[in-house]
Amino acid sequence: MTPQKFSPGRTGILDDKVGDLVIEDSGRFRVHSDIYVNQEIFGLEMTRIFESTWVYVAHESMIPNPGDYCTATIGRQPVIVSRDDDGQIHVLFNRCAHRGSVVCREERGHASTFRCPYHGWMYRNDGSLIGAAQRSGYPEDFGEWGLRLAKVPRVQSYRGLVFASVADDGESLMERLAGVRWYIDAWCDRSPQGEVTVPAGAHRYEYPGNWKMQMENGVDGYHGNYVHESFAHILERSGERNATDITRARNRVGSRNFAKGLHHGDGLLEREDGMLGTYDTRSVPEYREQIAEAYGRERMEEILTQRNIFIFPNLYLFESHIRVIRPVAVDKTYVEVYPTTLVGAGAEFNKARLREHQRFFGPASFGQPDDIEIFVCAQTGVNVDAMPWMELSRGMAREYVNELGETVSHSTDENPQRAMYREWRKWMTSEEGLR
Amino acid sequence: MTSTKQTWQERAELQLAAQEVLYREARLLDERRFDEWLDLFTDDGVYSLPITLSDDPREPALIRDSKAGMEERVFRLTKTLAHAQNPPSRTQHDVTNIEVGDLRDGQLEVFCNQTVHEMRTGDVFHVGLAEPRLLTARCRYLFVPDSGWRIKEKTCLLIDREYPIYNLTFIF
Numbered sequence: 001m002t003p004q005k006f007s008p009g010r011t012g013i014l015d016d017k018v019g020d021l022v023i024e025d026s027g028r029f030r031v032h033s034d035i036y037v038n039q040e041i042f043g044l045e046m047t048r049i050f051e052s053t054w055v056y057v058a059h060e061s062m063i064p065n066p067g068d069y070c071t072a073t074i075g076r077q078p079v080i081v082s083r084d085d086d087g088q089i090h091v092l093f094n095r096c097a098h099r100g101s102v103v104c105r106e107e108r109g110h111a112s113t114f115r116c117p118y119h120g121w122m123y124r125n126d127g128s129l130i131g132a133a134q135r136s137g138y139p140e141d142f143g144e145w146g147l148r149l150a151k152v153p154r155v156q157s158y159r160g161l162v163f164a165s166v167a168d169d170g171e172s173l174m175e176r177l178a179g180v181r182w183y184i185d186a187w188c189d190r191s192p193q194g195e196v197t198v199p200a201g202a203h204r205y206e207y208p209g210n211w212k213m214q215m216e217n218g219v220d221g222y223h224g225n226y227v228h229e230s231f232a233h234i235l236e237r238s239g240e241r242n243a244t245d246i247t248r249a250r251n252r253v254g255s256r257n258f259a260k261g262l263h264h265g266d267g268l269l270e271r272e273d274g275m276l277g278t279y280d281t282r283s284v285p286e287y288r289e290q291i292a293e294a295y296g297r298e299r300m301e302e303i304l305t306q307r308n309i310f311i312f313p314n315l316y317l318f319e320s321h322i323r324v325i326r327p328v329a330v331d332k333t334y335v336e337v338y339p340t341t342l343v344g345a346g347a348e349f350n351k352a353r354l355r356e357h358q359r360f361f362g363p364a365s366f367g368q369p370d371d372i373e374i375f376v377c378a379q380t381g382v383n384v385d386a387m388p389w390m391e392l393s394r395g396m397a398r399e400y401v402n403e404l405g406e407t408v409s410h411s412t413d414e415n416p417q418r419a420m421y422r423e424w425r426k427w428m429t430s431e432e433g434l435r
Numbered sequence: 436m437t438s439t440k441q442t443w444q445e446r447a448e449l450q451l452a453a454q455e456v457l458y459r460e461a462r463l464l465d466e467r468r469f470d471e472w473l474d475l476f477t478d479d480g481v482y483s484l485p486i487t488l489s490d491d492p493r494e495p496a497l498i499r500d501s502k503a504g505m506e507e508r509v510f511r512l513t514k515t516l517a518h519a520q521n522p523p524s525r526t527q528h529d530v531t532n533i534e535v536g537d538l539r540d541g542q543l544e545v546f547c548n549q550t551v552h553e554m555r556t557g558d559v560f561h562v563g564l565a566e567p568r569l570l571t572a573r574c575r576y577l578f579v580p581d582s583g584w585r586i587k588e589k590t591c592l593l594i595d596r597e598y599p600i601y602n603l604t605f606i607f
Contacts, residue, residue, distance in 0.1 A: 199493045201486035206599035208562050230515035237510055331562070334599045339495050351492045355499075364484065364497045364603035366511050369519035372602070376563040377518075 018044065019429040022421045023389075027396050029418050030389040033382035036210040042330035049313050049427045050075030051166045054176050056315035056324060057081050057091055059338065060160040061197035062108065067125060070108040073326060074166055079152060080104050081162060084126040085112065091152040091164040092127040103149065108200075114149070123149050159188045160196060161315070161322075179263035179404070180311055187317045189303045190281070192294040193344035198322060203337040203362035205372060211327035213375035214335055215420060218308050218316045218323065219269045221259055221411035222394065224250050227374055231360065231367045250412065257411035259395070265312030265423025267416025270305055281319070287349055310416065312423050320357040331379055337361055337368075392417045441538075450535045453545045453576070456584050461528035461549075464606050469509040472606070477585045478502055484572075484591050484607060497596060497603060508606065517604065522557035522564065524605035538580075542587060545576045549591065551607055563601075570595075570607060 018041070021032040035041055057072040058081040069082040071094065078094040080103075094102045096116040103114040103123060113130060114123045120133040127149035132138060154165040156173035161184070163173050177184065188194050207213075217223070225232075225247045232243040249255070256272040281287055282304045291300045309317040316323035326334040339357050341350050360367035382388075395413025402408050407415040441449075456475065463472040476482070482505050484497035500508060511517050529550045536544030550571045557564035570593060577588035591607055593600075 199487075199491065199495065200489065201494045201496075201597060203486070203495060203497070204597070204599040206601055208601075227518060230511055230517040233515045234507055234511055238507070341493050347492065354493065354495060358495060358499065362495070362497060363600040364607075366507070366517075369602055369604045370517060373518040373521075373563075377561075379563075380561045 019425055022425040028393045029396060030391060031421050033388045033390060036212065036379065036382045037330060039330050044428060046075035049424065051077065052427060053313060054163045054165045054173055055313065056161060056311065057164045058162045059198050059322060060157060060162060067110045067112050069104065069111060069125065071104060074152065074164060078102060082125045089155060089157065089162060090126050091155045092149040093152065096121055097129065097147040097149065098132070127151055159184060176264060180266045180309065183268060183307060183309050184317065186303045187307065187309060189295060191342040191344055192290040195343040196340045197343060198338040198340055204334060205363045206332065206334050207372045207375055208331055209333060209375040209379035210330060211325050211333040213378055214325050214333060215313065216417050217371055217375070219259065219267045219310050219416040221250070221269045227370050228367055230370060234366055253410055259409050259411050259413045259416050261407040261415040261419030263405060265420045267310045267419045269308040269411055271411060272305060281353065284349065287345060290345065312420060320353060321361060392421065446535055449538070449543060450533060452580065452584055453535060453543065453578055454533050456578065457530045457533065457547060461530055464528055465526050469513055473505055473509055475586050476502055476505065477579055477582060477587045480587055482589045484593060484596065486596050519602055519604040522555055525554050525556055526605055527552040541579060541581055543578045543580055545578060547574050549574050553605060572607065
């Protein structure tokens with residue numbers, strides 16, 4: 001990447017004003033553009049959101065065997081996700097207890113120990129200190145100082161998704177995921193064995209823009225007709241879908257295509273007819289049979305409904321992949337796209353699924369780069385002070401709250417984004433976030 | 436017949452012929468003559484930018500295009516409103532380190548390095564535009580000399596293939 005064009009946007013935000021950046025009043029919902037360009041807000045987001053909430057760090061299939069590890073970040077802090085010799089998963093801060101060097105510099109691998117490159121201190125893959133080099137320079141009670149690779153206090157998995165929290169206490173992962181668990185289950189059950197894995201390779205992209213652009217976009221059902229016009233024409237050329245039909249289907253009111261805002265800032269887009277035109281798994285009879293046999297016909301329909309699921313603040317579960325948002329700076333973001341394999345669904349089926357996935361997703365694909373381009377367009381635009389508010393009001397007059405407490409509206413509405421920013425405001429202003 | 440049994444004159448002739456196609460390919464891409472670029476490939480031609488070196492079909496690639504896929508890619512670039520290419524990329528393909536490998540079953544293996552200087556045109560003040568970028572790869576080609584030196588395989592191993600990439604929507 002070449003250097004950024006704008007040196008960091010605005011700075012200076014009074015702590016007690018952070019909550020005012022999200023305004024909700026009679027029929028309108030707005031967020032202030034400062035949240036995309038202000039360095040200090042980015043810093044607060046890292047501590048109050050990423051280093052306070054449960055965040056996704058890895059998928060268990062990335063470290064299947066004892067001794068496997070991969071690295072991740074929690075906010076700005078580097079961590080190692082490691083499976084120890086007993087198979088237990090630890091999330092360790094990647095920092096030598098001695099003088100601060102990282103002890104692991106690869107992104108994935110297999111190691112029973114980590115050795116600091118600076119003075120050779122050695123740690124087991126559960127983080128415990130094996131020993132300091134030239135131990136005689138330290139007193140007798142050195143072993144009692146409690147030196148080790150610090151553990152991220154809370155680590156829990158749900159159906160292969162590993163989450164961690166830097167906060168010492170707070171709600172459990174199960175409590176945190178209560179509102180979105182049903183959807184995670186349906187997503188995992190797309191495998192007839194209920195097991196999803198990720199391969200060694202992933203698509204990764206970076207863009208010179210704020211992380212929340214990606215957060216908002218994955219459950220935005222409004223942009224498809226405009227941002228992905230190119231893909232609609234590709235599908236028309238190949239004879240798969242008529243471009244006008246795609247536009248109409250996205251616009252249709254009264255269809256079973258919903259946007260949902262969930263508890264905890266989660267949200268989803270739920271579309272009965274997976275309108276992208278990417279490989280439609282529901283149309284493969286053998287696969288349908290497998291799912292029906294494994295879970296029953298009624299459950300099959302629930303499982304095979306196309307959903308983009310967002311889990312605040314950094315995880316997306318799409319039909320074909322896991323997407324992880326990694327904020328780097330206020331105007332720089334990495335995104336990782338891990339295509340999934342549905343265990344038990346057959347090699348040919350998974351291969352065809354991956355082929356279609358790659359047509360739309362990835363830095364050289366025919367879909368996702370157009371989204372990224374829009375994030376970047378916005379990153380220039382939000383520097384305009386004259387109209388600093390982002391309008392996230394679409395659908396406020398027609399959304400409703402269902403029996404589960406979810407806000408439900410037309411798939412083109414902005415209720416999922418409103419859920420995100422209510423949660424954003426909660427953490428940015430709460431005592432819990434102020435720890 | 437393998438390269439080890441060729442005279443250096445024979446090898447020089449093969450290298451010159453391959454180099455001519457490689458240079459031509461570079462120029463066609465840089466001049467945005469994409470339809471002519473497609474014609475460089477055999478009907479069963481493959482254009483790929485892998486991420487891992489594994490043959491595992493579960494592994495994703497940045498690009499794994501059959502001829503039909505390449506045609507779709509060119510269609511997107513020339514006939515649709517692709518935001519990631521609006522404004523379009525300006526490219527300059529530099530081809531170096533051309534090395535002729537084995538000639539087997541009528542197919543000649545050729546290695547080279549390619550550096551692509553890429554820049555989106557447009558308003559210099561805008562984030563992401565008018566910023567020159569460098570992409571570089573080690574490439575392997577399979578030519579079919581008897582079919583007018585058409586390309587059967589083009590595989591480019593980007594130096595940063597598994598790392599975050601901003602925009603690869605032009606043709607490498």
